[in-house]
Amino acid sequence: MELREIQIFLALAEELHFGRTAERLHVTPARVSQVIKKQERAIGAELFKRTSRNVQLTPVGEQLRDGLGAGYRQIQEALAAAATAGREITGEIRVGYSAAWCGNLVVAAADIFRSRHPDCVVHIQDSQLHDPLGPLRDGSRDLHLIELPIDEPDIVNGPVLFSEPxxxxxxxxxxxxxxxxxxxxxxxxxxxxxxxxxxxxxxxxxxxxxxxxxxxxxxxxxxxxxxxxxxxxxxxxxxxxxxxxxxxxxxxxxxxxxxxxxxxPVEYGLLWPARGNTPKVRAFVSTVVETAALQRARPVPDERP
Structure with missing residues (x-):
């Protein structure tokens, strides 16, 4: 049963009227009837008793309503929470990298991140070799893609994204x-x-x-x-x-x-300040991890000087 079909069933179970259900969900009454008949065929029992005057749930329909209702509410709550978190990712995020091939990954991830969070500006800069952690500590960088391992109490290590001989x-x-x-x-x-x-x-x-x-x-x-x-x-x-x-x-x-x-091999991963573990940083880390996995899955192009 698809999510939309669940939505139609639960709406009809609440409205007990095909016309009102159709109006509420912006579909036709025929579409509502079609979905309910499909569900009844799949289950092998009537879900609603229909007469010319009213619509009532059958015992099987009541059982299905009670079983689906809680799960559907959880889905709606999860979608709402994700939408709220997405709206919170605004402002800017500053990402450093230590080598050109790290920069390539950051740029690719930033393109995906911007498409998902258009209200957040991504600033990308290369970092100096002699002070890779300073920008994280002074607040001028939120993240840094760098050679690992880093073992500092105030710095969080992300997962290894890739390694190079x-x-x-x-x-x-x-x-x-x-x-x-x-x-x-x-x-x-x-x-x-x-x-x-x-x-x-x-x-x-x-x-x-x-x-x-x-x-x-x-x-x-x-x-x-x-x-x-x-x-x-x-x-x-x-x-x-x-x-x-x-x-x-x-x-x-x-x-x-x-x-x-x-x-x-040399291993590479993301770092960020422990005090800067924000939803915005976590969203960018997740995007970089996803992008690195996609790049590993694609054939490596022939890189020539």
Whole structure:
């Protein structure tokens, strides 16, 4: 039984008049009669006793009315609550991202979000590598799509949205550039260019001090911006780990991207301040999760520099 058919039955059970029911629901009396006859055939019993003067519920009809009424009211209440929540999502929401491929996901999700919540303006900005959490804490960002893990008491971690294999950015003339892959042990053979300002545990994960076998990894220059990392690598000052997808977005003639054969993938997810867990933020998080799932389900296009 479809929702509209339930609505017609319950309205007739209340009005006990085909004409008034039709007028109330903006349908014809013939449509009301057609629906009731269909329901009676499906159930195998009369729901209403009809005479030229009145309409009355049968015992079976009363039982159906009582059973359907509570469920129908719950559906109506749920729809009303959803509509109210949707109307509350107004104003603006500010979303940051740490890498171009994260920005692509945020932009796609923002398009869907705007279509659902046209009264809410979405502002999208890239974030600085050296202070990824500062904008969340000072209120200039509501959400941030970034590399995980983040372990901060005042920051909420959303689910992992996607992961990317790791690669090593090396100077174009470096011996590593001629290889098909590198290993984590190879990090002991070249200075590592790092990014400053991030939490120490995040730096240890992405820019370790030792290889898995305990060999020290020499340190090269530190910087605060991704383009400076690439410039330093291109100038031969060292190497730097990153996502393998960076090769499709940041191609330069003086650098090369060599995949790791043994490094764990980089995981990406949304962060937001614990004090900022609002319906608006939750709605955007839900939209990003949905969009990421849709993108995983579609074939990946051939990304070329």
């Amino acid at each position: 790791r690669a090593l950015v090396v100077p174009a003339g470096h011996p590593f550039a001629e290889r098909e892959t590198v290993s984590l042990e190879d990090l002991a053979e070249a200075p590592m260019i790092t990014v400053t300002g991030q939490p120490e545990y995040l730096l240890d994960l992405h820019y370790p001090h030792r290889t898995p076998k305990g060999r020290p990894i020499p340190r090269g220059p530190s910087t605060t911006a991704w383009q400076e990392v690439l410039a330093l690598v291109g100038a031969g000052k060292g190497v730097s780990p990153t996502s393998a997808r960076a090769a499709h977005y940041y191609s330069r003639p003086d650098i090369a991207y060599v995949p790791f054969s043994d490094a764990p």
